[in-house]
Structures are given as C-alpha cells and as structure tokens.
Amino acid sequence: MTITAAADGSALGNPGPAGWAWYIDENRWHAGGWPHGTNNQGELMAVLDLFRSTAHVPHEPLRILCDSQYVINCVTKWMPNWKRRGWKKADGKPVLNVDLLRQIDEELAGRTYTFEWVKGHAGHALNEAADERARACATAFQAGAAPVVGPGFDGSLPRELPAAAPRAVPEPPAQAPEPVQDDLFGVEVPGAEPREVEAVVELEQELLDPETRSDFGQLAYLLHPEYREIGQSGRLWVRDEVVDALVQDPELSVSFELVEASALSPDLIQVLYRTASAEGSALRSSLWQRADGRWRLRFHQGTPEA
Incomplete structure (x- = not known):
C-alpha cells in the first residue's frame, strides 16, 4: 500500500526561524525546526524525516507531495551528478545543504518512492496541513516557545534530529579557466x-x-x-x-x-x-x-x- 505524504518547509525571514513538516493524516505527521535556517533546509529536512520515520516499513512505496521544485530536482535529477563530482556543482563549487542531501541519499537506498509537484497555497489539503505545521514550528522558534512536533508515523518518532540547521559550505575562490x-x-x-x-x-x-x-x-x-x-x-x-x-x-x-x-x-x-x-x-x-x-x-x- 502506497504511503502518500506532503512535505513542506517554512522560514520567517529566509534565513530566520525555520520549520519543517510532513503530513499523512491527523494521526501520522511530524514537524520540527530550528532557531535559524532557510526555507530550502526546511523542505529538505521534511523529506529526510519522512524517509526516516517510515524506515521500518521499507516495503511500502512512498508518494511524496512537494511544492518545491528545488527539492524534487535535487533528489531526482541533480544528486547523481553531484555525487559523481564529489558533491560539487558543475562549476566546481560545493553543493549547498550538502549535509542534508547526503543523509537523504543514504535513506533512499532500498526504498521505492516518487515525487509529485503540487502548487503551494492553492487549497491542496495535505500540502496545506504540512505548511501549517511547518509555519507553526517556525513561529514557535521565533517566539522562543517549544514547537508542537506531532505523533510521528505510528506513535513513535525517528532517531534524534539535529538541533540546528546545517551550515552552508563556503565556496572556494573561483579558478581561472583553461x-x-x-x-x-x-x-x-x-x-x-x-x-x-x-x-x-x-x-x-x-x-x-x-x-x-x-x-x-x-x-x-x-x-x-x-x-x-x-x-x-x-x-x-x-x-x-x-x-x-x-x-x-x-x-x-x-x-x-x-x-x-x-x-x-x-x-x-x-x-x-x-x-x-x-x-x-x-x-x-x-x-x-x-x-x-x-x-x-x-x-x-x-x-x-x-
């Protein structure tokens, strides 16, 4: 049976207080965030946590709904070439958010999954639910309050998550072309x-x-x-x-x-x-x-x- 979930991220200020969430239904969702992060980091973390939260049912295909083409392109198009180049972009510069992307790449092994783009803020029930929870986490961190993290997939949550968003890798000086x-x-x-x-x-x-x-x-x-x-x-x-x-x-x-x-x-x-x-x-x-x-x-x- 295919598991259909929406994954979303939110950042107030971008970067700023950030949240992420994935949502299947009222009994199966999870959210979190950091005091300082970007929207893209939140989007990626939601996908990573969804894979981790469902790792105990690897035989169940995942259908992931995203309103971020950045995330979809990262996972389905760009990561193979980035890995081949040692997690470098085509211009030789480091890939942004590489810590999260490496972890997502590890979680993909042995899993069956598809990504589907959905228009954000357009009334899609699952996307709206994920967005609401991600934004609530970002708002909680902005106010210095504890975020509501949800029940997880089956009442249990995955292993400990990072307390801070991954830091971007600084780009080296550009080299002169041949x-x-x-x-x-x-x-x-x-x-x-x-x-x-x-x-x-x-x-x-x-x-x-x-x-x-x-x-x-x-x-x-x-x-x-x-x-x-x-x-x-x-x-x-x-x-x-x-x-x-x-x-x-x-x-x-x-x-x-x-x-x-x-x-x-x-x-x-x-x-x-x-x-x-x-x-x-x-x-x-x-x-x-x-x-x-x-x-x-x-x-x-x-x-x-x-």
Whole structure:
C-alpha cells in the first residue's frame, strides 16, 4: 500500500526561524525546526524525516507531495551528478545543504518512492496541513516557545534530529579557466570550460523553480542589471518588470528539455531548450554573461511551437 505524504518547509525571514513538516493524516505527521535556517533546509529536512520515520516499513512505496521544485530536482535529477563530482556543482563549487542531501541519499537506498509537484497555497489539503505545521514550528522558534512536533508515523518518532540547521559550505575562490584556441585570430584566450556550461544550464533550470521565482533577492542575483526579455507575445520586458511579475505570480509547472548549450565567447554562454506545459510547448534561448566572477542572465526569448 502506497504511503502518500506532503512535505513542506517554512522560514520567517529566509534565513530566520525555520520549520519543517510532513503530513499523512491527523494521526501520522511530524514537524520540527530550528532557531535559524532557510526555507530550502526546511523542505529538505521534511523529506529526510519522512524517509526516516517510515524506515521500518521499507516495503511500502512512498508518494511524496512537494511544492518545491528545488527539492524534487535535487533528489531526482541533480544528486547523481553531484555525487559523481564529489558533491560539487558543475562549476566546481560545493553543493549547498550538502549535509542534508547526503543523509537523504543514504535513506533512499532500498526504498521505492516518487515525487509529485503540487502548487503551494492553492487549497491542496495535505500540502496545506504540512505548511501549517511547518509555519507553526517556525513561529514557535521565533517566539522562543517549544514547537508542537506531532505523533510521528505510528506513535513513535525517528532517531534524534539535529538541533540546528546545517551550515552552508563556503565556496572556494573561483579558478581561472583553461585557455582555448581562438579560430579567428589564432591566439589563446580564456574560454568557458564544459563544467561552466553545465553550471549555467543548472542556473537556467533554477529560474524555472517557483521558489526561486518568488525570491526577489535571488532573482536580482541571477538577472543582469541590463537584462532584457522578449516574451512569447512579442513584448519586450526589462529586468524590473520581469522581477515584479515573477514575484507576484511565481508558480510554474513545466518540463525542461535541453536542446543545446555552448560557449559563444569566453564570457558568454547560450542555452537553447524546450519547455512544455498544459498551455503548450515553447522553444527558448537564453544568453548568460560572466561578470565579476559569476554568471548572470543577460537576455531571454521564448517562442511558442506550432
């Protein structure tokens, strides 16, 4: 019999007092949190604790409902490559929240599970129940009170949980790229390495995550100050208009299919991909520019497919 549970996280201030929770029904749920953490840490901890809480019934498949595409992508898409690279991203920098991700990876062994994205704050009963409990824990830590942690899966709780959220791993200084041959002038110039192209593809996918799209600070970090976008209607958007629109309506449910990603120059990478949703499919082109040691999206255009 499949166990269906919603997992959710909450952070007041992000980072700030943080909570997490998973919820099956009124008799089976668990919640917790920390005085200081992020929303993503709460989302990951809810998934980790759900696996631990059901470890004594490993034959029961888990159907996990998440409103965080970050968590779903971490577990179902990105972790294998991160592990292969020694828990490093494609650009060689450490993976954030690696402590939680390593533990989740250990818990996956021998388990049958699926992840399903659900729209947050949209009336989904299980998601709303998990969100309510996660936020209640965050609020309790904000007030210095003891949170209500729930009964667990069958009246018992898993082994002791961390009293503090894992600390982010500091990123090492970026290394200079290897020189490549310039076919036009016949001289060597620094070029974008394959791992940098992979990193930009991951950044492009991050921008499809509703959690990223709702985060004003993260959008400001990823979008170049001179960012321009030609929308599917043909309208030209400037950076501030795009940021405001995404923050007000961040929800998105699309699939991502990479067509091609390549370096056009040492500091310019183009990503061509296809998205598909209930409204149809579109071909998209993004230009990422490296400035001040980091990649930022400079231009994007989407064209509906016939």
